[in-house]
Amino acid sequence: MNMSKHIKFALANLRICVGLALSCAAIQVSGQLTARNWDGKEPTVYTNAYGNRDSIFVFNLPKTGNLSLRQPGLNTYKWYRFNDAALEFEFEDEIIDASETSKENLTEGGYKLTVTPQGATAPKDSFVVWLYMNPGFDFKLYKNLNGEVVESGAYRLCTHTDFRFDPYTPTIQSSFTYYNPARLQQGPLTFENRITYMMKPENSTEVELRLNAQGNNQYLRDNNPPYEDTQYYFRAFDMFGIEKEDDIMYRTIIPYVTLDQPTLPETDPTSAPVPVKFTWTPYNVSRYEWNFGDGNSAVFDLETVADTVMNTYYTPRSQGYLVELKVISQHDCTYTTDPVRITVDPPLLEVPNVFTPNNDGQNDYFKPNAVSLRQFEIWIFSRTGKQVYYHRGDDLRSWQGWDGRIQNSGNEAAVGVYSYIIKAAGWDDPPTRNPRPGPYSGSFHLYR
Numbered sequence: 001m002n003m004s005k006h007i008k009f010a011l012a013n014l015r016i017c018v019g020l021a022l023s024c025a026a027i028q029v030s031g032q033l034t035a036r037n038w039d040g041k042e043p044t045v046y047t048n049a050y051g052n053r054d055s056i057f058v059f060n061l062p063k064t065g066n067l068s069l070r071q072p073g074l075n076t077y078k079w080y081r082f083n084d085a086a087l088e089f090e091f092e093d094e095i096i097d098a099s100e101t102s103k104e105n106l107t108e109g110g111y112k113l114t115v116t117p118q119g120a121t122a123p124k125d126s127f128v129v130w131l132y133m134n135p136g137f138d139f140k141l142y143k144n145l146n147g148e149v150v151e152s153g154a155y156r157l158c159t160h161t162d163f164r165f166d167p168y169t170p171t172i173q174s175s176f177t178y179y180n181p182a183r184l185q186q187g188p189l190t191f192e193n194r195i196t197y198m199m200k201p202e203n204s205t206e207v208e209l210r211l212n213a214q215g216n217n218q219y220l221r222d223n224n225p226p227y228e229d230t231q232y233y234f235r236a237f238d239m240f241g242i243e244k245e246d247d248i249m250y251r252t253i254i255p256y257v258t259l260d261q262p263t264l265p266e267t268d269p270t271s272a273p274v275p276v277k278f279t280w281t282p283y284n285v286s287r288y289e290w291n292f293g294d295g296n297s298a299v300f301d302l303e304t305v306a307d308t309v310m311n312t313y314y315t316p317r318s319q320g321y322l323v324e325l326k327v328i329s330q331h332d333c334t335y336t337t338d339p340v341r342i343t344v345d346p347p348l349l350e351v352p353n354v355f356t357p358n359n360d361g362q363n364d365y366f367k368p369n370a371v372s373l374r375q376f377e378i379w380i381f382s383r384t385g386k387q388v389y390y391h392r393g394d395d396l397r398s399w400q401g402w403d404g405r406i407q408n409s410g411n412e413a414a415v416g417v418y419s420y421i422i423k424a425a426g427w428d429d430p431p432t433r434n435p436r437p438g439p440y441s442g443s444f445h446l447y448r
Contacts, residue, residue: 031069031070031071031072031115031125031127032069032127033055033067033068033069033113033127033129034055034057034067034068034069035057035059035065035066035067035068035129035131036066036068037059037063037066038057038058038059039058039059039060039063039134039240039241040057040058040134040239040240040241041055041056041057041058042055042056042058042191043055043056044056044130044178044180044189045189046180046182046183046189048128048181048182049126049182054127054128054129054130055129055130056129056130056131056132056176056178056191057129057130057131057132058132058134058240059131059132059133059134060134060136060240060241060242061133061134061135061136063133064104064105064106064107065105065106065107065108065131065133066102066103066104066105066106067102067103067106067111067113067129067131068100068101068102068103069100069101069102069113069115069127070099070100071099071100071115071125072099073099073117073118074097074098074099074117074118075097075098075099075115075116075117075118075124076094076095076096076097076115076116076118077094077095077098077101077113077114077115077116078091078093078094078113078114078116078123079091079092079093079094079095079101079103079111079112079113080092080111080112080113080114081109081110081111082109082110082111082112082179084109087179087184087185088184089110089112089128089181097118101113106131107131107133108131108132108133108176109130109131110128110129110130110131110178110179110181111128111129111130111131112126112127112128112181113126113127114126114127115127128181130176130178132176132191132193134174134193134238134240134242135172135174136238136242137171137172137173137174137195137236137238137242137244138169138170138171138172138244139165139169139171139234139236139244139245139246140165140166140169140246141163141164141165141166141234141246141247141248142155142163142164142165142166142167143166143248143249146249147247147248147249148248148249148250148251149161149163149248149249149250149251150164156225156250156251156253156331157225158225158253158254158331158332158333158334159223159225160221160222160223160225161221161222161225161250162212162219162220162221163199163219163220163221163222163232163234163248164217164218164219165217165218165219167216167217171195171218171236173192173193173194173195174193175190175191175192175193176190176191176193177189177190177191178191193238193239193240194238194239195211195236195237195238196208196236196237196238197209197210197211197220197234197235197236198234198235198236198237199220199222199232199233199234200232200233200234200235201222201226201230201231201232201233202230202231202232202233206235209221209222220234225250225252225253225254226250226252226254227252227254227255227256227283227284227335228252228283228284229249229250229251229252230249230250230252231247231248231249231250232247232248232249232250233245233247234246234247234248252284253284253329253330253331253333254284254329254333254335255282255283255284255285255286255327255328255329255333255334255335256282256283256284256285256327256335257280257281257282257283257285257325257327257335257337258280258281258337259278259280259325259337259338259340260278260279260280260281261340262276262277262278262323262340262342263276263277263278263279264276264342268371268397270343270344270345271344271345271371271372271397272313272344272345272372272373272374272426272427273312273313273374273395273427274312274313274342274344276312276323276342278323278325280325282327284329285327285328285329286301286328286329286330287299287300287301287327287328288300288325288326288327288328289325289326289327289328290323290324290325290326291322291323291324291325291326292312292313292321292323293321293322293323293324293339312342313344313374313427320341320342320343320344321341321342321344322339322340322341322342323339323340323341323342324336324337324338324339324340325337344372344427345371345372346371346372346426346428347371347372347373347424347425347426347427347428348369348370348371348372349368349369349370349371349373349422349424349440350368350369350370351368351369351420351422351440351442351444352366352367352368352369352444353442353443353444353445354444354445354446354447355404355444355445355446355447356446356447356448357403357404357405357412357446357448358447358448364403364404365400365401365402365403365404366380366401366402366404366444366446367399367400367401367402368396368422370396370397370424372426372427372428373396373424373425373426373427374394374425374426374427375392375393375394375423375424375425376391376392376393376394376396376399376422376423376424377391377392377422377423377424378390378391378392378402378420378421378422378423379420379421379422380402380418380419380420381418381419381420381421382413382414382416382418383416383417383418383419387407388406388407388413388418389402389406389407390407404446404448412448413446414446415446415447415448416445416446417443417444417445417446418443418444418445418446419441419442419443420440420441420442420443420444421440421441422440422441423440424440
């Protein structure tokens with residue numbers, strides 16, 4: 001390829017573009033219309049004739065707007081101001097034979113500047129920018145005279161807390177309207193100045209919250225209200241550095257409890273009935289409800305609750321039972337602990353086949369080995385069928401056993417073979433059902 005011809009061809013194209021600066025998308029303008037002391041700059045959503053996006057310069061009030069441009073050589077600058085009613089840029093000012101131009105104390109709206117080099121018959125460059133005068137915003141929470149979340153239930157609920165804005169200090173989230181100069185009749189474009197809201201509960205981390213609205217009321221919602229009185233700190237800021245702060249005290253209506261591991265008895269710790277001692281630390285609690293996993297519950301008032309003993313038992317169709325503690329605040333908010341499993345052995349009855357009531361301290365009583373029995377009844381007969389002993393009780397552990405004496409006489413029973421019949425029911429039977437007869441019958445030897 002002849003490189004010299006290629007270079008000449010490129011230069012020729014460049015001269016053509018320079019001569020058609022207003023319509024050639026490849027032209028690289030040498031100046032740039034800019035602003036001093038702006039607080040932010042955003043691009044327009046449309047693209048201009050050069051394929052670029054125009055600028056929206058943001059000034060936080062009470063600042064005033066300004067624009068300036070410096071272009072090499074002597075030029076004629078013409079300033080235009082956008083007329084919203086007429087939807088056109090109207091001529092406003094002209095500066096002749098200058099290398100730079102500037103405008104001060106500008107108000108919100110659109111501005112166009114054309115640059116015509118000295119001796120030229122048409123503008124070389126044309127610039128459009130928009131000025132958004134950010135009014136800022138107010139941010140104040142609605143609270144009572146003590147600086148607390150107001151007492152209405154609409155603000156403090158069991159599931160969440162709404163921190164509402166002070167209705168007498170409305171927060172304004174402003175927006176700015178501008179146009180695409182090439183398509184003015186298509187209507188306005190909108191730029192939104194978004195406000196971000198941050199919440200930091202005392203001794204916790206800061207999180208961003210979404211703004212909610214109900215009618216004309218705006219609020220910020222915390223979906224995890226604490227169970228302790230907590231000071232909240234809020235921070236709000238817009239896209240251009242304006243920031244406001246406020247704080248508020250939340251008086252909790254949420255109950256909470258920490259349930260310690262239960263204490264089981266030292267003897268027969270898994271044989272029902274098992275007296276289990278629970279201890280707990282309450283917060284903001286007025287009532288307690290215990291659930292023992294069998295459909296039964298117990299309710300206690302705050303004044304009567306301390307470390308207490310709950311007699312809880314083996315439940316049907318389970319190798320144990322789950323205990324839950326639900327606490328209720330005076331506002332009827334609830335909190336339920338994680339379930340605690342208590343393991344209980346299934347019912348078991350083992351009957352010995354011999355005993356020796358000779359007062360030697362060994363095997364002196366005829367007593368079946370029982371586990372988790374709710375009811376127990378026993379008849380003992382001699383070989384001739386005469387009843388020599390009877391006992392019925394609800395707790396086999398408190399029964400000493402048969403001492404080998406004929407009941408109601410105190411006389412010692414003779415050595416020999418005796419038979420028994422036992423009816424028993426375990427704690428896995430519903431308490432309302434009569435004890436079922438078990439296959440508990442047989443014989444044993446009495447030796448002395």
